[in-house]
Amino acid sequence: MRVELITIGDELLLGLTVDTNAAYLARELGAVGVEIVRRATVGDVAADIANAVADALARTGAVVTTGGLGPTSDDMTKPAIATLFGRELEFDTDTYERIERRWQSRGLRGPLPATNRQQALIPRGAIILANDHGTAPGIWLEDAQGRWVAMLPGVPREMRAMVADRLIPRLRAGAQGASTVVRSRTLRTTGIAESAAAERLGPLAGGVEGMPLAYLPGLDGVDLRVTARGLPDSEADALLESAAARLREMMGAFVYGEGTMDLAAVVLDACRKCGLHLAVGESCTGGLLGARLTSVPGSSEVFLGGVIAYDNSIKESMLGVSPGELADVGAVSEPVATAMARGARTRTGADIGVAITGIAGPTGGSPTRPIGTVWIALDHPGPQFQVATEVRHAIFVGDREEIRYRSTQTALDMIRRALPTQRSS
């Protein structure tokens, strides 16, 4: 099934909000064989919404929208699409009571604001997609020719629950017997540039097992994706399996995972299997490595915590870095990185200490230590490891946030490659 997605909101066009809904919807719908073939974004203007929906309906007959269902006067999605379908808006008592109950159950907020009343206006003949996480109900509107629009709220949490609980079950039911299936498989690599990966995979330029190969470079590294179109599920899966094996063989240890798996989750999982605990000492990343590790549910089995040693006084007092060393060679140096990693490990009782110290910019660079200079150290003297200490020196490109993120990605990759389970690859 081919659908078009229209995301609605002045805040998207004006760049005040990054549209994360689009990526989420694409992944979730793709997993059930519903392909988003085109996406458009329009502002909170009824005519623009109606035009975009009409164009998309003419192409595919199937449209999902997000946004513009809120309680404020700039929310135009429902009236615009109702008019396009020639349906009047009617006040729905059940929906209003549902909104009111939800409001009251949250407590301590006074009576339901009158502005919420318009959220209970529903186009005649529409199917309501109940919202279990917010006040704006979703709407499914379908015409006599079977062309449909599913209107979802713009708030990510509300949209996500509605997709899982209401939209996907409807689409699955409707897709029985459809012949167009899209399935893809993505291998994640890190530590290799896109063009170097392309050179290494040169023999596959024409495709893998007859399927196109795409390079998706990002801050995490380069993802490699193979896509099967229009094949029966079992045949597609077998070809994708064989293509993934071929890519893994050619890319070796650069591959750290599949799909959208984060390297932090890969590292935590590998540490868990080895019974190893992690601690961090972070200077230029200021907690970002800890934040990435703890964004993974269940990280507490492996990650103990550590020290944000942003100021040099904390490198000394909490990680035991010697004041003399700091004065002699500076905070961005191999000896300080190593001492920070050792301090993070010994002072927390972890098995592995990892430390990052560098110059993230935009100021603070020098000819000998340009912006992007980062030292990353691992300290792990346990018998599982081949070496007790490892240090990497890098000069990352990018802005402050990119340098910081790449530093955490490299630190995680150093842990991954150091772990006993990984060394055979």
Added chain:
Amino acid sequence: MRVELITIGDELLLGLTVDTNAAYLARELGAVGVEIVRRATVGDVAADIANAVADALARTGAVVTTGGLGPTSDDMTKPAIATLFGRELEFDTDTYERIERRWQSRGLRGPLPATNRQQALIPRGAIILANDHGTAPGIWLEDAQGRWVAMLPGVPREMRAMVADRLIPRLRAGAQGASTVVRSRTLRTTGIAESAAAERLGPLAGGVEGMPLAYLPGLDGVDLRVTARGLPDSEADALLESAAARLREMMGAFVYGEGTMDLAAVVLDACRKCGLHLAVGESCTGGLLGARLTSVPGSSEVFLGGVIAYDNSIKESMLGVSPGELADVGAVSEPVATAMARGARTRTGADIGVAITGIAGPTGGSPTRPIGTVWIALDHPGPQFQVATEVRHAIFVGDREEIRYRSTQTALDMIRRALPTQRSS
């Protein structure tokens, strides 16, 4: 000037990459009076790219594209648009030499991969937008009727530099005398729900100073945006100034800043003015508060660092929380939050200690402490403050990442409101 934006890449349609370029372009172009009126996303398919560009050119005559200029075989933007304009691709020796020099200057990578050669193919008659941060040059293609397409790379850092250094100067030069100017002003609020803000601003439902008012709810809080269209710069600025003053008056201390300013930057700035230093003790946020603070350039003047006390053993050893208290009342409690904040302050020598402990989910909730339960404490016994300790208890809604982010936002807002400079509002 009205332009349409087309972002290109299978990775965007498949949801493997979140499109941050679109938001960036909208803000930067908006600031010079160029309004993005519609946005579309298509995959790496030549016909889809050509159709989307043709549709957009028919509407506005002005199109910016991002993506699909890379060195790999799935990069179709240049050939698709060159064909649409009836131009052949020609090998450009200068561009090739520039790419080669850039490659060599990075060192240690071997010869330029042959796949980079196609990046030097330029449509006949095009203007090259040089790329100072990557290999893919941008392209400006214009037809005899003055309709144009600017093709930018998809890598954010390369795109951003090209917009600032090449695209905006061209657009400014071309926009002389244009009558459509869009200017907007955004006030950022936190700690108040969208519908409560709308109720409070009820008298402005019809607009402020004749301009529409938009509510932009997000994880940071609710942004309030007023937009002036089609007015001379000075008149627009005066009206926006007056509207902003009105909104500030009606929203009071809920307003923490303007534009896209992050609350962490506001807090750091206010602390700097008071000569106060900050330290953190983070449990469920695992370093996220530190990461937010240190994402702001210059944060080292105020932020010392702190402890990621994810495991209870670290709460004890590095923050001095008493084992008895942890055993009696549990880690997610007022006394533990308070002790963590005190430990963060005293052990780092900071003036303000801030601590967060909570249950971010998806597991670990209980009837008395549901998922989302968070205790946030400030410890600041200095003479500048009215109270020595403050604690807030919240039950945040959302998934793990939302709960963690809202926790950091609330912690920052507590600091902001506690600072002497803020109390008058």
